[in-house]
Amino acid sequence: MRRRDLGRTGYAISLLGMGAWQIGGPGGKFAWKEQDELISRAAIAAALDAGVNWIDTAPAYGFGHSEEVIGRALAGMAERPLVFTKCSAVWDGEGRQWFDLSPASLRREVEASLERLRVDALDLLQIHWPVPDADLETGWSTLADLKRDGLVRAIGVSNFSVDQLERLGPIAPVETLQPSYSLLDRRVEMELLPYCRENGIGVLAYSPLRSGMLAGTMTHERMAALPPDDWRRRDPQFQEPHLSEFLEFGDCLQDIARRLGVTVAEVAVAWVLRDPVVSGAILGISRTEQVATIAGAAHLDLGAELAAIEECLGRTVTLPPPAERFVPEAAPGQ
Numbered sequence: 440m441r442r443r444d445l446g447r448t449g450y451a452i453s454l455l456g457m458g459a460w461q462i463g464g465p466g467g468k469f470a471w472k473e474q475d476e477l478i479s480r481a482a483i484a485a486a487l488d489a490g491v492n493w494i495d496t497a498p499a500y501g502f503g504h505s506e507e508v509i510g511r512a513l514a515g516m517a518e519r520p521l522v523f524t525k526c527s528a529v530w531d532g533e534g535r536q537w538f539d540l541s542p543a544s545l546r547r548e549v550e551a552s553l554e555r556l557r558v559d560a561l562d563l564l565q566i567h568w569p570v571p572d573a574d575l576e577t578g579w580s581t582l583a584d585l586k587r588d589g590l591v592r593a594i595g596v597s598n599f600s601v602d603q604l605e606r607l608g609p610i611a612p613v614e615t616l617q618p619s620y621s622l623l624d625r626r627v628e629m630e631l632l633p634y635c636r637e638n639g640i641g642v643l644a645y646s647p648l649r650s651g652m653l654a655g656t657m658t659h660e661r662m663a664a665l666p667p668d669d670w671r672r673r674d675p676q677f678q679e680p681h682l683s684e685f686l687e688f689g690d691c692l693q694d695i696a697r698r699l700g701v702t703v704a705e706v707a708v709a710w711v712l713r714d715p716v717v718s719g720a721i722l723g724i725s726r727t728e729q730v731a732t733i734a735g736a737a738h739l740d741l742g743a744e745l746a747a748i749e750e751c752l753g754r755t756v757t758l759p760p761p762a763e764r765f766v767p768e769a770a771p772g773q
Contacts, residue, residue, distance in 0.1 A: 440491065440492075441453070442454065443715065443718045445641035445718045446639050446640050447612070447639045447641070448592075448593040448614050448641060449593075450493075452521065453491050453492045454720065454736075454737040455489075455490075456494065457486040457493070457495070457520075458721040458722055458723040459483075459494055459495060459496040459509055460497070462479040462500075462505050463499075463502075465501065466501045466534070472666050476511075478725070478726060479512075480508065481727050482725055482727050482730070483508075485730045486730055487520060489730050492520045493521040493523060494520055494522050495721050496509055498525065498529075498551065506524060506556050514557050522561070523563035523565065524561055525564070526548045527544075527567045528568065529548065538570040540575065540577055541574070541578075542581040542584075546581070549591065552564075560589060560590055560592055562592050562593065563591075563592065564593075564595075565597045565615065566582065566599075569598060575603060575607065576606060582594040582611070594613075596615070597616070598619070599616060613638075614640065616635055617642075617643040618631055618642065619645055620647065621647045621653060621707065622707055622711075622748070623652060623688075623756070632716050632717075642718055643720075644720045647710075647711040648722070653689065653692070653703065653704065653707040654704045654732075684755055688755040688756050692707065695747055699739070701739060705735045706741065706744075708722065708733055709740075712737070720736070
């Protein structure tokens, strides 16, 4: 699979990465339905066989379960993939969640992630959300210390604005940024992508399929059948009037995919990868059969179809304003 440099980290990563949010299963606000670990581990193996050389996870995915599954799946591998994880979203024994960027809490998180992933150092540690905002400098200083201590090889952030990135730069270089980026969420194009290009920050785009909306399989019926605890039931982009607009856009993408002889998912992901500032796209993979539906995106040149995609988007979709989109609540202290 084709690779790109991940900013200045020294890593050359496959254009597609495996997102391990879904395999974390239930637990807290960032929850999916129950997952079969054998199926999850088979999905990891299938992704690696297709040329994927990195996995993105977080402790918050299933209260550590995602990291545990990855640790067991990769144990004993002679050449394991890179594993990128996160920090700052914590929880207690009763399932309550909050955000903590204090040095003591971050060090506890890193120790727990190292144990769950069964590694001596984390390949990349990212602050999951810029919450609480007042503690960003303190948290980033701690990540820089963890890197100097050898517990972390690279450090980055997720869901940060340009202003927040600017605050961190004088403390230590930001090596990676993980933003939401898809045909249905283009906020990063105005400021963030140009900033990353100018400052050598590697971009890991998450939700290029908008959590299944651009996979070519979403319908009104499937949306209505989602489990009550599926987080997408709380996301405004999955509600009307946006749901019908997005499904209409998906039908239009289907026509483009047929002309190219590929899947809708491959078109959507290739669109995100069209800009080389995007080092890689994170694909939520929880079953082996999903790999075949997206692997071709790493080699797909959309060419003249780019104009058709833009026309289709402009004709069918009115994107909701940023304030309407799902972000985690500012969590209280313990």
